[in-house]
Amino acid sequence: MAEKRDYYEVLEVSKDANEDELKKSFRSLARKYHPDKNPDDSDAEHLFKEVQEAYAVLSNPEQRRQYDMFGHDSPSGSPFGPGGFQGVNINLDDLFGGGFESVFSGIFGGGRSSRGRRGNDVMLRHSITLENVFDEAEIEISAKLSTSCESCDGTGAQTPEDLQRCSTCGGQGRIMQQVRVGPFVQQMVSDCPDCSGVGNTIRKRCTTCRGTGSARREQNLRITIPRGAEDGLRLRHRGKGEPIANGQSGDLYIQLDLEPHAWFERDGPDLIMALPLGYPEMMLGTQVELPHIDGKSLVIEVPAGAKPSETLLVPGRGMPHRRGRGRGDVTILLKLHVPDKFNKSMRSTLEAMRPSFGLPISDIEDAVRREAQDRRN
Ligand SMILES: [Zn+2]
Ligand SMILES: [Zn+2]
Incomplete structure (x- = not known):
């Protein structure tokens, strides 16, 4: 044997390491060699056990003193008794806080926390318009959702008498088990296999819900749509999902699906639109008025001599900022509107314009x- x-050396600390240093090093090494992170790696498994054993000894002041004096050959034998290191009762919650649970859950039992049973989350999608999210709005939606069966x-x-406390778990829904994980013995909490964690057994099922305890019912929900909400935003309603018996x-x-606007594209708080204008409007300038999301009309001043693909900016008339005050801008991209068909009189008008507004072919090289x-x- 090696x-x-x-x-x-195992914990990668010096002989005079203090409690904090020990804990810190143990924490990082335990994470590093944890079997969840190193599946089917016997070296990692060995190191993981070594780290735990070393920490178990060095974190105990009495055992550490003995170890410092005698090393592994303590006259009083192994600190763990004649059988050697059998396991260690490390309180992982103390050591790591709640966050460590996920890493350790594989080996110490998924049900280590006794958070209990929880029904499924449910997602609804709700279509809204840009106008809907311009201000904070409270709207009512109705949806068929699972709720507790009323019967x-x-x-x-069927009746309260038909509900019997599960004898296996005493109505707790959970049982404690001693589980051996390698050389360690851990207490593990898991759902009671006889009542599937419900805590009760049913003698006669409710005929309305056939024992599920839930019923789908049309429900009205009041939801608050935050000002400036973006497409895909999810609003959470705690406890309004699927119910579960004894849990x-x-x-x-509720996921907000923003319907496309008739002419605006949205870029965060900014709105972008294309504005087609005829040639005379571009040349001479014009004023355009459009209904706007804020209820007031949007007045666009097109200056004389405007050109296609130029943009105009109307500041402060976009969507409200999600956080803070103010609004984004409206950007207007100018497009030249060219009629699809010309009649005779249009054609002659255009021909008449050619000398003054056309670009003579002789100048084309300079123009390019x-x-x-x-x-x-
Ligand atoms: Zn039970
Ligand atoms: Zn029922």
Whole structure:
């Protein structure tokens, strides 16, 4: 058998490491070598056990003093008794807080916490318009949702007498088990196999819900849509999800699906739209008025000599900022509207315009050059 490594070496700390240093090092090494993170790795498993054993000894002042004096050859034998290291009762919650549970859950039992049963979460999707999210709005939606069965009060039993406390778990829904994990013995809490964690057994099932304890019912929900809500935002309604017998109902999520606006595209708080204008409007300038999401009309001043693909900005008339005050802007992209068909009189009007507004073909090379220059600037 390989020689037992020095505990300080195992924990990668110096001989005079204090309690905090020990704990810190143990924590990081235990995470590193944890079987969940190293499946089917016997080296990691060995190191994991070594780390736990070393910490068990060094974190105990009396055992540490003995170890410091005699090393592994303590005259009083192994600190763990004649059988050697059998397991260690490390209070992981003290050591790591709640966050460590997920890492250790695989080995110490998924049900270590006794948080209890919880119903499923439910998600509803709700379509809204840009106008709906312009201000904070309270709206009512109705949906078919699971709720507790009214006939049996969610118990699933025909009468209260038909509900019997589970004898296996004494109505707790959970049982404690001693589980051996490698050399360690851990207490593990798990759902009672006889009542599936409900805590009761049912003699005669409720005929309305057939024992499930829940019923689907049309329900009205008041929801508050936050100002400036973005597409896909999920609003959570705690405890409004699926109920579960002898447990906590799940949560209800309402996902907001923003319907596309007739002409606006949204970019965070900013709105973008294209505005088609005829040639005379571009040349001479004009004023355009459109209904707007804020209830007041949006007045767009197009200056004389405007050009297609130029943009105009109407500041402060976009969507409200999600946080803080103020609103985004409206950006307007100008497009040249060209009629699909020309009649005779339109054609002659255009021909008449050619000398004054047309670009003479003789100047085309200069024009192309200028265009390229403008693009570069
Ligand atoms: Zn039970
Ligand atoms: Zn029922």
